[in-house]
Amino acid sequence: MAVDDGMIVALGSADEIRRSDPEAETVALDGWVMPGLIEPHGHPGFSAILLSDLVVDLRPVVIPDADGVLAALRTAVADAGGEAVFANGWDALLQRGLPDPDIRFLDDLAGSVPLVVIHNSGHSVYFNTAAALAAGLDRSTPDPVGASFVRDAEGGLTGVALEAAAVEMVVAPMLAKAQQHLPRILPAHLRDLSSRGITTVSDLSWNPGLDPLIDALRAQGAMPLRLRWYEMSRPGGAPSVRGGEDPVFRQTGVKTWSDGSPWVGNIATSFPYLDTPATRGLGLEPHHIGHANYTPDELSAIAEPYAAAGWQLACHVHGDRAIDATLDVYAQIIARHGLTDHRFRLEHCGAMTPAQFERAASLGVTVSLFVDHITYWGEVLVDDLFGAEHGGAWADAGAAFAAGHRATFHNDGWVTPNEPFRNMAVAETRTTRSGYRMPGGTVVTREQALLAHTANAAWQLFSEHEVGALSPGLFADFIVVDRDPVTVSSEDLAATQVSATYVGGVRVV
């Protein structure tokens, strides 16, 4: 592979390349070379904070059980010196035996220390009275559109906020406190991603307040990957004008949330949750059915101005009813504006059916699947939440490819560790970390798995003319790995180690 000025200019045998440019410097790479990996749905801006030393790490990938979670919270409160404590990663489905994290429980645990506990999904947050005070929240605080505060019979806050707009209000003091630390923690997080072989990351909830930090990193020559970002839609939001071809850092689209998280009961499905100890533990009524964040009319009204301004739309969807409603809205917008290459996205797609994948494909809508849910929550999906029919077919990547999609996979920021090779492997095996094979859904081929984190992801981010493959005319974004990713077994693929990462022909790790 010949590289000039950051671009791949030729591929061929060593002799051919040398003949074409005898003066060229030769760099020997020790291992297998493949295109740099692309994370098409991350949240590096927020993850940098949540995974930093400013936040107590409770994630189930770090603390497996309830006793450990509660001990970590008590220690953090005791060591806080009265300062607010923010913790992230609560998951009652994996950390079995966690109590109901309501305001009374958290008041007992933390007293006058403000305590905020973020659910691992990021879709709900729990807070005590002191934290409500610190964030300026009380019973008179109205619910933001598309989100809510859970209230008691008298209208008082119970210490639970659901969905992004309410979560943001609770964690606002944390974000304010993080400001002064961001010049340290954001670059460290981006370097961590690039050490995992990621050469382009997309942020689905980018905070433009971080733009100056990215500019500063670039000025120092220390930006270790490319960043594509989506602004968070606001009801009545005013879209910026589409434009710019910056190959390192640019806006790709606009993000909306059609429903919520399967782990807390707020995804919009046609079928009920199972009635199990786990769903009772989540506080769900027997045969609970979750609901969408917006009516179709609300969703349409939010999306319309952004689509009219030319932006790609990306919508969080898990439940099959949320998917139908979102496809309805997309179809109207596509028809209204005569769009042909919109690449509107559906994110996560947990309970998406083969027929829905086909309908999406026929509309030109593209999908990014959270296949890593299977790794950690496969048993929970089948045994505790949805049964074999609906839970067993969760994140059906095989059905997506069969419908003709250029499907992609992701880890959703901090929700599961950024391990693209493990995503590929789990889509190939549909087997959990403890060896349970999902009873439904279809597996993908190795070629499909590799495309999901390379060329397909580049296309989904409107970046296929820049990255995603080792081809002349594209940037020399590539990684060196310790095994042949085309031929190794799925188990071996999951354990692939990245020994070097190059972005635009420059080694960054």
Ligand SMILES: [Zn+2]
């Ligand atoms: Zn996300």
